[in-house]
Structures are given as structure tokens and as C-alpha cells.
Amino acid sequence: MTELKTIRCLIVDDEPPAREVIRRYVQDVPTLHLAGECANAVQALAALQQQPVDLIFLDIRMPQLDGTTFLKTLKNPPRVIFTTAYPEYALEGYELDVVDYLLKPVRFDRFLKAVNKAFPLGSQQTDAVNFTAPAVGQEEKKNESFVYFRADRKMQKVMLHEILYIESMKDYVKIVTTAGVIITKQSITSVEAMLSDKLFVRTHRSFIVAIDKIRSYTNELIEIDKAEIPIGKLYRNGVMKMLS
Structure with missing residues (x-):
């Protein structure tokens, strides 16, 4: 069993209510730590230069620089989960090798599933949020x-x-x-x-x-x-x- 580590999360979204939802979800999961919140991609770039981040919850449609373009500018990006109200962007997101795609309004169970997908049990970076053994019934x-x-x-x-x-x-x-x-x-x-x-x-x-x-x-x-x-x-x- 690897040592339990904290997953450092960055929220990037130009809509305050959307950031509030993800912030509340992050705070509800003990192994997640909110490293910061950004209203646009420019702020996010500065945040990434100041401290290491394990996971970004990234909105796609934002002013100045959209989420997909911002992601393309990162040389070694952390794991990314897209959060958006526009399902037509899903294909482009997966082509960028993002972990998952959360459609707004984001449900907590769907949020948790995406996080566990980003950091599954046995991951080299961190243990999973949910440590329940998969073979239920034995x-x-x-x-x-x-x-x-x-x-x-x-x-x-x-x-x-x-x-x-x-x-x-x-x-x-x-x-x-x-x-x-x-x-x-x-x-x-x-x-x-x-x-x-x-x-x-x-x-x-x-x-x-x-x-x-x-x-x-x-x-x-x-x-x-x-x-x-x-x-x-x-x-x-x-x-x-x-x-x-």
C-alpha cells in the first residue's frame, strides 16, 4: 500500500458559481487540496509557475484564451478534467488526452468518478480517493x-x-x-x-x-x-x- 498523498487541485473557470461548485466538491473529499482558483487562462499560467499542481479542473469557453488553446500551450501539463456546458467540445478534449469531461451542472458522483479516473488505486503519484476493493462479493x-x-x-x-x-x-x-x-x-x-x-x-x-x-x-x-x-x-x- 503506497502512502496516502494529497492531490493538489487548480480550478480554472470564468464563472464564479461554477468555481464555487467545484470548490465545494474538492473540500468535501479529504484527499483533495485546493491549490488555487483562477478566472482565466492567464491567471492559471501564473498559478502553475508559482506552485506544483496535480490536477486542473479546466473550463473550455473563457475570454481571452479558451481552455483547449491554453492546454496546448503547456509543455508538461498536469492531469486535466474539462468542465463545460457545451458537449460539442468533448471530442477535442479527448484528442488532447484529458482525463475526463464533466458537463455542467456537475454532479458530485460524476465529479468523484472523474477524480478516481485521474488517480486510480495503485497510481504512482497518489492513492485513489476511494479505497474500496473492486471485487465486492468476495x-x-x-x-x-x-x-x-x-x-x-x-x-x-x-x-x-x-x-x-x-x-x-x-x-x-x-x-x-x-x-x-x-x-x-x-x-x-x-x-x-x-x-x-x-x-x-x-x-x-x-x-x-x-x-x-x-x-x-x-x-x-x-x-x-x-x-x-x-x-x-x-x-x-x-x-x-x-x-x-
């Missing part, structure tokens, strides 16, 4: 699967088979495990995207539970250990389908 592999959460100023390793349930607490998330409780500043949606839907199910806007830890359930509640987890109306059909 007991020995499931028991080896884990994720990292930032807590107490360090990255803490959590084995998936130890997680009982996860609870949202406004800007924080509580991960309840058989070994104890971890509190991390992260959204529950970002945590959900890190977990396998074969092992976990979202039961409520504030709760995710480990399917194999469920002791009993009704249409309104799930019992895990000594806790009663609510089933929200919007999630009920999906939860019942999964459990049946």
Missing part, C-alpha cells in the same frame, strides 16, 4: 476494503466491515463503527459516493446504514446494534427493494 476482499476520513488533524483509516451507520450533523458526519465513533467535516452525500451500494444503503437524508449490520426493520425504522435509524419517505421504496 468475503476476504470485502473485509480488506477501507476508506480514509480526515479527523483530529489526520487521515484515519476505517474498515468498511466495521461501519455500522453514518449520520449527518449539518456540516459534519458521524461514522459509527464497531471500534468507535469518528467525526469528520464532510457532507453525507460525499461519503455516500465513496461507499459501495452493494454494502450500504441511504435510508434518510441524514443516515446511511451497513446492510449486513441490520438486525431488524419495519417500514419506518431500521435497528442496528442499539440504535434505531429512521427510513425517510423519499427513500422507503428503495430501501424496501434493497432489503427484500
